[in-house]
Amino acid sequence: MTTALTGRVHLSGVTRRYGTRTALDGVDLELGPGVTGLLGRNGAGKTTLMRCLATDLDATSGRMRLLGLDPSRAPERTDIRRRLGYLPQNPDFYPHFTAFALLDYMAVLKELGGRRARHDEVRRVLRQVGLYDRRHSRVRRLSGGMRQRLALASALMGDPDLLLLDEPTVGLDPEQRIRFRNLVSRLAVDSTVVLSTHQIEDVAALCGHIVCLDGGRVVFDGAPGDLLARARGHVWEGPGDPGSGLTSWRLPDGRHRVLTPGSPLPPGTAFRAVEPTLEDAYLLLVGVSGAEPAEAVR
Amino acid sequence: MRRTATFVRLTVFNTVRLLRGPFLLPGSVLFLLYSTWSGSYPGQSVDSWYAEMSTSALFLAAIGFGAVTPSAVREARHPVISATPLGRTGRITALALAAVLLLWALLTGLGLWLWLAAEPLPPAGIIDPFAFPVPFLVAAAGPLGALLLVLWTRSYLPLVLLALCLPLYLVYNGIVFSERLNSAVSRATVALQQVISPFPDFSVSLSAVNLHSLAYSCLVTAALLVLVLGARHRVRVLVATSAAAALLAAGALGVAVHGNSTVWREGASEPREYADDEVYGVEGPWPCxxxxxxxxxxxxxxxxxxxxxxxxxxxxxxxxxxxxxxxxxxxxxxxxxxxxxxxxxxxxxxxxxxxxxxxxxxxxxxxxxxxxxxxxxxxxxxxxxxLDDCRGTGQARTVVVAWVVDRVVASHTPDDLYLRTDTMAIALADLAPSPADLVLGRRIVSVPPERMHALLEEHWERISSGGMDTLELAALLEVPIAEDQDRIAEAAEWNTVFSDMEPNLYEAWNPYAPLCPTDT
Incomplete structure (x- = not known):
């Protein structure tokens, strides 16, 4: 074991190819306890990275160490899986299971001890996600949001040291989303949580660390404050449409919010610099509508 | 150790799921009801017991084929749990093991019941221990086959096949509804039977037979298992398992060909005779x-x-x-x-x-x-x-045989006149009787038995040597007979003498057999 690798997740030059297409390109990462938000547009490589972290995919090249173990070695991979919780994107559950049976099945696979201990754990996570009352309902009878919570419950079983959540809040109502945030916040005290999402507000609410992928490369790796700092001076609000070539949108009060990746100056004298949000910072980082990402921000 | 424990727990989990499922227990109960309805009989020999076991194994294989399908679909179509310590192969193996163990438990219970139903116990005959595993392997092939189909098609295909084929097969056994359809079902059944066992029926007592049968079943089951474990893996695993399965299947084919040519001697003009010491555990001829x-x-x-x-x-x-x-x-x-x-x-x-x-x-x-x-x-x-039978046309002993048979049958069922007459007619038919034999045969039942006993005692030598003819016996019994004793009776004469029975029911069985030799 390399003593220098102090984080629970350590990736060094990890590349993953599907045939001729490169999904991950020399990714370096070091993640410790806490919630890390994984951002990036569709096809940026987020799900591939999550599957690599979940030991579901091997890296084509590079080094990975998860929880201090090497996932390319079968026995160590098994040990990693014992301490891993994974909520995949679009989980597809067997529809004829009841919620309880499904989680019991997962609990067996996660080696959660004898029947009584297993069932206690199933009940615990069902309560955590607010599905205890629907434990005898078949999966096919659950709503989309409920299925998402069920998937979350399966990932939470056994208090994993590394929790990988790929789009976990899709389909959750606002109340459930708050509940989810509280839950993840509590878990992140001791665990490493990687949250892959397009919901910037979830990242803003939960993550002390953000990793942004674009085209399979890490384009940002740092604290949310650092990302915001990079965006300062590039976000403006003012009356009227600033015209084409700039990323802008109309606000409810009729004014426009404008992102100016290339220039620190507003497009018109009436525009004033405002404090960027995380979403502004992200959009400035990766660019939108085919616009080139802001090199100045990167 | 932890993975082994997990594997065991998953097997138990799958076992409970299968038991609670809509196919296994209901299917088994239906099978038992069908067996009872169709008059399955445990028999009193190891061969009839084994035949019932083999049939049961086939039905249980069909039940397992359906029962394992939903769980197999779960593994094939909804594999949400990729990042678990127990991998996909482990999960598939645990499912297969659960289904197979359940079927084996059912088959064992059924086998014990069939065995204990024999009277006297144990069933007669000697069973070669190599014969025991074969029905269990056949039963195991059901869930393995379903797993293979589901893993490849990711569909409920086994259930679809069962829903189509099983009712057709059951109806085919009871109702003829179209010659073409029945012929198709018949051909499919024969083809399936050929795959399950390419050997004709044979005794479970003979070691050579069971060795071939066991080897074939092991190779086919192993090929299935290898294909199941290799299904939907990476290309190199797929190629390796397919090659291994092909080798195993080739081995099974070789065993089938070898067995049929040496043990069963398919197509041979003279059947091979087996001495008693070719039965498992027997040395030398079995004592009389x-x-x-x-x-x-x-x-x-x-x-x-x-x-x-x-x-x-x-x-x-x-x-x-x-x-x-x-x-x-x-x-x-x-x-x-x-x-x-x-x-x-x-x-x-x-x-x-x-x-x-x-x-x-x-x-x-x-x-x-x-x-x-x-x-x-x-x-x-x-x-x-x-093969050493002869005809007794016109010989007094032909009538004596008919009389003895009637006496013994009457001792069991004195009031069943139909059975007595039928049995006598069949006994006479075997000897190609003359018209005189027929008439005296019917009349002799009225002769007091003491008189017959005395007559047989007095004339045994002549009667048993064929020296006495039918007309002489009639004369001794003072039964007037006008019919001919030197030719075989024709159908009309049978109908006349046995007018109380259905016409044309009887005729001489072996009219071209040589006349029984006489010692006169």
Whole structure:
């Protein structure tokens, strides 16, 4: 074991190819306890990275160490899986299971001890996600949001040291989303949580660390404050449409919010610099509508 | 150790799921009901027991084929749990093991019940231990086949197949609804049977047979298992498992061809004869037993049937003079599924291993053939299967055989006149009787038995040697007979004499057989 690798997740030059297409390109990462938000547009490589972290995919090249173990070695991979919780994107559950049976099945696979201990754990996570009352309902009878919570419950079983959540809040109502945030916040005290999402507000609410992928490369790796700092001076609000070539949108009060990746100056004298949000910072980082990402921000 | 424990827990989990599922237990109950309805009979020999086991194994395989499908679909179509310590192969194996163990438990229970239902216990015959695993392997092939289909198609195809084929098969066995469809079902059934066992039926007592059968079943099941474990893996795993499965299948084909050419001798003009020492655990010829002057040569392991044969045949001798015991033939048992080496120096009657002690219809045949041979009615060197039978046209002993058979049948069922007449007619038909034989045969039942006994005692030598003809016997009994005794009776004469029975029901069975030799 390399003593220098102090984080629970350590990736060094990890590349993953599907045939001729490169999904991950020399990714370096070091993640410790806490919630890390994984951002990036569709096809940026987020799900591939999550599957690599979940030991579901091997890296084509590079080094990975998860929880201090090497996932390319079968026995160590098994040990990693014992301490891993994974909520995949679009989980597809067997529809004829009841919620309880499904989680019991997962609990067996996660080696959660004898029947009584297993069932206690199933009940615990069902309560955590607010599905205890629907434990005898078949999966096919659950709503989309409920299925998402069920998937979350399966990932939470056994208090994993590394929790990988790929789009976990899709389909959750606002109340459930708050509940989810509280839950993840509590878990992140001791665990490493990687949250892959397009919901910037979830990242803003939960993550002390953000990793942004674009085209399979890490384009940002740092604290949310650092990302915001990079965006300062590039976000403006003012009356009227600033015209084409700039990323802008109309606000409810009729004014426009404008992102100016290339220039620190507003497009018109009436525009004033405002404090960027995380979403502004992200959009400035990766660019939108085919616009080139802001090199100045990167 | 943890992975082993997880594997065991998952197997238990799958077992509970299968038991709670809508197919396994309901299917098993339906199978038992169907077995009862269709008159499945445990039998009293190891071969009939094994035949029932084999049939049960097939049905259980079909039940397992359906029962495992939903769980297999779960693994094939909804694999949400990729990042778990137990991998996909482990999960599939645990599912297969759960299904197979459940089917094996059911088959074991069924086998025990069938075994214990035999009377007397244990069932007669010797079973080669190599025969035991084969039905279990056949049962296991059901869930393995379903897993393979589901993993490849990611669909409920096994259930679709079952829903289409099983009702068709069951109906096919009971109802003919279209010649073309029945023919198709029949061909499909034969093809399936050929895959399950490419060998004709054979006795489970013979080691050579069971070795081939076991080797074939092991190779086919192993090929299935390898294909299941390799399904939907990476290309190099797929290629390796497919190659291994092809090798195993080739081995199975080789065993089938070798077995059919050497053991079953498909297409051979002369069947191979098996000596008793080719039965598992037997050294040398299986010993014959003598009871009250009658020699019985049972197949290895069938000694428990001898008392019932003797109980059936001793009344035949009771109707004849004491001197007849010395002329009684050997009662020699042949196997149903193979040809037993015949090494009996005296005339013999052949009983088969399907003629179990409760199977009374066979007894009429036994009374008749035993009485014939006791009355010296055989020709040439001793031979099994009645190959030394002859016709007794016009001979007094032909009528005596009919009388003895009627006496013995009447002792069991005195009021069943139809059975008595039918049995007598069949006994006569075997001897190609003359019109005089027919008439005297019908009338002789009215002669007081004491008078017949006295007459037989007095004239035994002449009667049993064929020296007395039918008309002389009629004269001695003072029964006037006008009919001819020198030719075989024709259908019209049968109909006249047996006018109380259905017309054209009887005729001479072996009119071209040589006349039974006389010692005069």
């Amino acid at each position: 037993q003598e009871i009250e002057g009658v020699t019985y040569c049972p197949l290895p392991g069938y000694d428990s049937w001898v008392p019932s044969w003797h109980a059936a045949l001793d009344p035949v001798l009771d109707e004849l003079p004491e001197a007849a015991r010395a002329d009684a033939p050997v009662v020699w048992q042949d196997a149903n599924w193979y040809t037993r080496e015949f090494d009996v120096p005296r005339p013999a009657v052949t009983v088969h291993d399907y003629m179990d002690p409760d199977s009374h219809p066979w007894y009429s045949y036994l009374y008749s053939s035993f009485a014939r041979k006791t009355l010296g009615m055989s020709v040439g060197p001793p031979a099994p299967y009645g």
